[in-house]
Amino acid sequence: MQNFRNYYEILGISRDATTDEIKQAYRQLARQYHPDLNPGDKAAEEQFKLLGEAYEVLSDREKRSQYESFSRYWKQKGFKGVWGQRSQSQRANGQVSLDEIEFKEFEDFDNFVDQLLKRHRTKASAQPPTADPYRPGKSKTAYKAQPPRPSRRDAEADLVLPLEKAYTGGRERIRLEDGRSLEVDMPPGMVTGQRIRLRGQGISGGSLYLRIEVEPHPYFELQDGTLFCQVPITPSEATLGGTIRVPTLDGPVNMLIPPGVQPGQRLRLEGKGYPMGRDRRGDQIVRIEIVIPTVLSDEEKALYEELRQIEAFEPRANLPV
Numbered sequence: 001m002q003n004f005r006n007y008y009e010i011l012g013i014s015r016d017a018t019t020d021e022i023k024q025a026y027r028q029l030a031r032q033y034h035p036d037l038n039p040g041d042k043a044a045e046e047q048f049k050l051l052g053e054a055y056e057v058l059s060d061r062e063k064r065s066q067y068e069s070f071s072r073y074w075k076q077k078g079f080k081g082v083w084g085q086r087s088q089s090q091r092a093n094g095q096v097s098l099d100e101i102e103f104k105e106f107e108d109f110d111n112f113v114d115q116l117l118k119r120h121r122t123k124a125s126a127q128p129p130t131a132d133p134y135r136p137g138k139s140k141t142a143y144k145a146q147p148p149r150p151s152r153r154d155a156e157a158d159l160v161l162p163l164e165k166a167y168t169g170g171r172e173r174i175r176l177e178d179g180r181s182l183e184v185d186m187p188p189g190m191v192t193g194q195r196i197r198l199r200g201q202g203i204s205g206g207s208l209y210l211r212i213e214v215e216p217h218p219y220f221e222l223q224d225g226t227l228f229c230q231v232p233i234t235p236s237e238a239t240l241g242g243t244i245r246v247p248t249l250d251g252p253v254n255m256l257i258p259p260g261v262q263p264g265q266r267l268r269l270e271g272k273g274y275p276m277g278r279d280r281r282g283d284q285i286v287r288i289e290i291v292i293p294t295v296l297s298d299e300e301k302a303l304y305e306e307l308r309q310i311e312a313f314e315p316r317a318n319l320p321v
Contacts, residue, residue: 007054026055153203159210163217166190167249189275225282227273232291248272263290
């Protein structure tokens with residue numbers, strides 16, 4: 001068959017893949033071939049578009065069913081048969097549903113997918129010739145056939161952000177599955193699972209909904225507006241206390257360590273967590289880790305030895321055995 005595309009092979013999944021498996025495969029491959037990660041690579045850009053087309057068909061139950069039926073039909077003899085009784089213009093005008101169409105009416109696979117996804121070809125060769133409407137008593141050129149107005153539809157796209165960018169928001173350039181590139185104002189304090197609506201950026205003037213996913217951070221852990229992190233300190237800092245520098249999303253800040261702080265003890269930086277609503281912000285929880293040095297200078301060894309001779313603290317005095 002001409003230009004037939006096996007969407008299952010494109011996504012690298014089996015024909016009985018679930019919706020979640022389809023989505024997972026698409027996300028993984030879309031990131032690999034994303035134009036922003038492959039600048040100037042036309043092959044990657046074409047593969048990115050194919051992935052979007054495959055996902056749009058297979059993730060929709062009705063479209064997937066139509067695709068399966070058509071995939072079985074194209075192998076039969078007479079695929080390139082004549083057009084059926086229902087014309088392509090009738091389908092474009094929404095007068096006939098896909099369930100009522102005989103597959104032999106489609107010239108090739110591209111024609112079928114255009115109708116399935118309600119796409120409109122820009123090349124003249126993509127549309128069958130149609131006659132101008134004619135009314136008796138009027139000049140034949142007085143009436144021009146008007147192309148059907150594409151229906152307005154909403155669209156969705158995934159936007160994966162690092163934690164710092166999700167926290168600050170601001171201008172962000174995004175690449176959509178259909179190849180478009182947009183620069184939009186993103187709000188601060190975005191979280192995974194959030195949906196952001198962009199009016200007029202969907203299909204034919206519909207809305208575009210961005211599904212936000214915040215990447216895991218190598219240092220901070222976010223839980224319901226509270227930021228968690230771990231800070232290492234020396235034995236002397238733990239014993240004597242003092243002020244240390246602690247990283248936050250706003251930059252390093254000074255934090256007071258109380259004398260005698262214990263390993264695993266949690267200290268709170270109030271209001272240094274993640275935004276929770278318009279005027280509220282969570283806290284940052286700092287977990288203390290006491291790090292023992294493995295390499296000491298001669299002077300440090302001498303001081304530790306002197307301390308051991310004079311210290312009165314006995315940590316094993318109350319062992320139960």
